[in-house]
Amino acid sequence: MAKKDMAFDLQADMVIGVPDSSTSAAIGYAKASGLPFELGLIKNRYVGRTFIQPSQKQRERGVKMKLSVIRTIVAGKRIVLIDDSIVRGTTSRRIVQMLKEAGALAVHVRIASPAITHPCFYGVDTSSFEELISVRMNEQKLCEFLKADSLAFMEISDLITAYQSSHLCTACFNGCYLTSLYSYGNIINSFCANKNL
DSSP, rough: HHHHHTTTTTSSSSSEEOTTTTTTHHHHHHHHHHHOOOEEEETOOOOOOOGSSSSHHHHHHHHHHHHEHHHHHTOOOEEEEEOOOSSHHHHHHHHHHHHTTTOEEEEEEEESSOOOHHHHOOSSSSGGGGOOOOHHOOOOHHHEEEEEEEEOOOOOHHHHHHHSSSOOOOOHOOOOSSSSSSHHHHHHHHHHHHTTT
């Protein structure tokens, strides 16, 4: 992603990651781009993953409790914000808002995974298409929803290349499930037909 952004001359001053799940991806992006990596966000260690909270209100409250912006680092800066994924969009939208309220001049969101467009039936709490914001919005609409200055996801092919393995589960990105999902087969097939997938 960094190489693609530099080819298009993305104007930014620093890279920050959403702690802790995106720190390694942010460091990698910073090294590849030549931009400095900074700790612009601090995580409250006593708040868990917000996307798995049972209600939208609880997820929004969780984001406010989970992260704090270091204003002296981000104020007046153009930021590349690295996150590991976007599920419902709650966390990403709130982080962009917090960074801009702290004085960031621009926030370019980069997601270190492809867009999640299919539910996961292997233990992650995303069991329906309706929960996934990338099902309802294309990249441009999602960028507008997040109020980011730009948005880009990693391509599946780039993800496979980065991990140097073709044995990754990509079901939530492309609907190619590793096992037969008989109880969900009709739902998935109907959805894919309606979306021309």
